[in-house]
Amino acid sequence: MSTPIPVEFWYDFGSNYSYLAVMRIEAVAKKYGVPVQWRPFLLGPIFQSFGWNDSPFVLQKEKGDYVWKDMVRESKKYGLPFRRPTTFPRTAVQATRLALLGSNAEWGAEFSRRIMLLNFALDQDIASDSLVLAVLRDMGLPADALMVAARADEVKARLRDQVALAHRMGMFGAPTCMVGSEMFWGNDRLDDAFRLAAGR
Amino acid sequence: MSTPIPVEFWYDFGSNYSYLAVMRIEAVAKKYGVPVQWRPFLLGPIFQSFGWNDSPFVLQKEKGDYVWKDMVRESKKYGLPFRRPTTFPRTAVQATRLALLGSNAEWGAEFSRRIMLLNFALDQDIASDSLVLAVLRDMGLPADALMVAARADEVKARLRDQVALAHRMGMFGAPTCMVGSEMFWGNDRLDDAFRLAAGR
Secondary structure, eight states, X not given: OOOOOOEEEEEOTTOHHHHHHHHHHHHHHHHXXXXXXEEEXXXXXXXXXXXXXXXXXXXXXXXXXXXXXXXXXXXXXHTOOOOOOSSSXXXXXXXXXXXXXXXXXXXXXXXXXXXXXXXXXXXXXXXXXXXXXXXXXXXXXXXXXXXXXXXXXXXXXHHHHHHHHHHHTTOOSSSEEEETTEEEESGGGHHHHHHHHTTO | OOOOOXXXXXXXXXXXXXXXXXXXXXXXXXXXXXXXXXXXXXXXXXXXXXXXXXXXXXXXXXXXXXXXXXXXXXXXXXXXXXXXXXXXXXXXXXXXXXXHHHTTSTTHHHHHHHHHHHHHTSOOXXXXXXXXXXXXXXXXXXXXXXXXXTTSHHHHXXXXXXXXXXXXXXXOSSSEEEETTEEEESGGGHHHHHHHHHTO
């Protein structure tokens, strides 16, 4: 039996379709027997490199209007709670750095799900340090130490590298799955990415 | 038994994801027992209303690069032939007017599939009158009469109305399915539209 290629899962805490994928991915990964490599990153600098100063769902009104209706239907389809965030897109730099720290630890996936639920089911300000701190505490983690660790220059540099790598790979949105050099954009392509990784 | 709502199927002959949907839709419709109302239209004037002078897949290079890789995989997934058109997007006004004429006739669906295959599997210039004429002849239709009928002022006006209606409904891309006032954008939402129409 060959070892399946892991699926690199790139997501942004402000991205609504990333929310759906973050909540679903472990079940999909289990179904295909393929490991996930969590890759939290920031879409903002990528959009800026295209000359955009906001999400395309804000810049293009017609698509934006549609997306929130689609989100209501899609969330229902997957059995996920959803409330349209009053601020969109939210940029959560500290939470993203923490997710990066957690991406090689046991707690990373659950931390990411909690941040996503706060943004897209509870409409909370995920950029708030006190909120992020409360999440870490609630998970029984060394919250204060992690908050400090996430602000280390090394972690900041790692996040910048992550964004630069996304850019170099031609990423233009989130969620995006990479299987080797093969790119799959969107929650709608999650299964396709895992199917390729599983060699089916 | 309640009569299912028909799915209005809006498509543009130049749109690559419309190609996939045009080829698949009758099988999906049959599966759900829901009728299709074919709605050929032109995306160009809609894009122009957004201030775009070309397809977003051309204007945004990163997404454009991705889309053609996605098309290779998606065509394979659905068992459809695919060759990237050397001209993109192709605008086929006469073929669209003919499809509009055919949309209430027996031959409309098959005509649309043939035009789509010429564009996305055979890389032919579907804006060419002689090519469109050959398609009609090959289908055993009164080709010359239809070519003339499609140029009648009434048909031109009908196509303009169709585009204006799409715009008023907030359409921003193709394919788009309408189930009553509920909009489903993209080949990826085809099943969802039919599921709603079937009341499942």
